[in-house]
Amino acid sequence: MLPVPCTTMLVGKNASYDGSTMIARNDDSGSGSFTPKKFVSIAPEQQPRHYRSVLSHLELDLPENPLRYTAVPNAVAGKGIWAASGVNEANVAMTATETITSNPRVLGADPLVEYLPPKDGRPEVPGGIGEEDMVCLVLPYIRTAREGVRRLGALLERYGTYEMNGIAFQDSDEIWWLETIGGHHWMARRVPDDCYVVMPNQLGIDRFDMDDALGEQKAFMASTGLKQWMEDYHLDLSLNGVLNPRDAFGSHDDADHVYNTPRAWYMLRTLNPHTRRWDGPQADCTPESDDLPWCMVPERKITVEDVKYVLSSHYQGTPYDPYGAYGDGSQRGKYRTIGINRNDFLAIIQMRPGRDPVEWLSFASNAFSVSVPMYAAVTRTPDYLANTTGAVSTGNYYWCSRLIAAMADASYKKSQFHIEHYQERVAARGHALLNRYDALLAAAPDDAARLALRHQANDEIAAMAEQAGAETLKLVLDELSNGMKNAFSRSDA
Known part of the structure; x- marks a missing residue:
């Protein structure tokens, strides 16, 4: 209904400089629009017990025991809450969502659950849940990252969704990344502790262990019946028996090579400059490569400043920098930047071992913004960020x-x-x-x-x-x- 472009980065605890898990996401408005944001704390008594989605008109009852949580909702009413990112009082965090891509085979096998307005005497048909709803429906009710995956997964299977999305859950020990598949299916993968993940508006997971998802769930989870559904609709394209969800459920459109993959290329190139050849005619990976890795072990420990830098970037040091004054001028602005004019906010959530969680918040275009740290375990937020x-x-x-x-x-x-x-x-x-x-x-x-x-x-x-x-x-x-x-x-x- 309202696809929102974003860029996500996830950092496992052994890949970060201080043992923190970190989840970070740019929230971007659609082309030509801007969405004012604010930082607030939601008390249990403020959390609705009966929820109605503004966009899809879906109604559902919520549990009676919500936790307090922070959020970065829309500051102007009219299109729903869009709580976006936050930390609850159990020190569990969530960021939602990264709009991702799919393909016609998936959407034909499990169509999106879209809202249908009343017409010619037919009553309205509610749609599923979407980015507007997810943080509000999940974050106040979970005590671990795994619980977040399971609660959201159950909601998706029951009510469906009207859009393709990726969602991150975090506690001090684990990060989980969930991607929706069609209207009701989903899969999730635990971020390896020694790795970081980059996500640029594409279905990203590039390897999936279905046996683990159906068994111990050490590092993978999936919707009920996902394996049979894949078999019924011939969605697995692998030749070697290793499921690549990006091939099965994602896209490799020409538009991806301008809008999505260059962002992943630049983030990987910045954090692993010597691991692969990223530039020139002999490059292993280019801005238009379809096989960029979902996760990598960084060449050194990753800091908060590293996360802010890559999520603010405009391809500095490459011919594609729209502000560049060198190289082939015809290449400038060729690819969609990460730090774009319509960034609404960036939240870097840092679960620090033995210390209070912190949310580093940036508002507006990240190329020019600062990152302000806020303690998350609070019952109010400063007026400067909330008003x-x-x-x-x-x-x-x-x-x-x-x-x-x-x-x-x-x-x-x-x-x-x-x-x-x-x-x-x-x-x-x-x-x-x-x-x-x-x-x-x-x-x-x-x-x-x-x-x-x-x-x-x-x-x-x-x-x-x-x-x-x-x-x-x-x-x-x-x-x-x-x-x-x-x-x-x-x-x-």
Whole structure:
């Protein structure tokens, strides 16, 4: 109904610099549109007990014992909640969704469950669940990442979905990635602890162990009857007995080679620069390769800054950079960038061993945004991140970020230095504040004191980000103003 482009990255605990599991996703609006976002905490009493989807008109009852959770919902009402990403009070996280692709064979064998409005005396027919609904229907009710897969899987099998999506679940030990298949089927794979995963709007899992999914479920899970359904509709295209879901359920369209695969290529190229040849006529992998790996072992441990960098990238250092001033100009802007003008937000959720979980939040175009850390185990969030409305205002994080991005893009050569300084300063101060409050939290006498410290920390971090944003906004505004067409060098001063 409303396909939303996004880019996802997942980092196993042994692949990260501090033993954290990390799940991260850009949430992007459709072409030509922008969606204001906010960061909130949802108390159990605020969670609905009877849910009605705005887009598909599906209605269902929810359990009576929801957990508190954070979310990044739409700030403007009208199209549903779109809670997007969050952490619940059991320290389990979810990000939903990555819109993915499929093929006609799959959609013909298990059609999407689409909403049908009333017509000629026929009553409306509700659709299935979608991105609008999933976090709200699942995150408040799970205590492990595996439970998240099972709850969402059961909902998909019962109610179906009207779109193809990928969803990540995370706790301090495991990350699971679930991909929907047609209207009711699904599969999920555990991210190997020593690997990271990149996902660019395509069905991504490239190897699946059906025996494990039907047995011990150590690293794979699947919908009831998936194997028989595949056999009935001749969906397995493998010649060697190893199921490649990307071949069976996904797509290799020409459009993928412009819109999707280049993003995976750039992220893999950045984090594994020496593992394969990524450039030139002898390249092992190119921006248009259909067999890019779903997961890889990185060449070194991955940091929060690495995740932010690749999910903000515009193909720096390649001929495809739309801001590039070198190489073949005809190649610039050839491929859809990761850090795009219509990024709504980026959430990097970091489940840190022995410490509180943190959500690193960026709003608006990631190429120009900063990443602000917020403690997740809170009952309220700072106004600067929570007070977004549809009205443009420099008094909140979303609109300040959006204004900085638009002005810096228009004055890129002059403003890029200001953006780099802004990003480095906020990241460094964010880490410093986390380090200080982590020590205070470790010494706090009880839960009430720890909660108060988290609120204090988030308020201080938000104030720091607000000041840095205001200062940067002035700098890029000055650069853009100096480049106006009615500028004239002579003055009376």
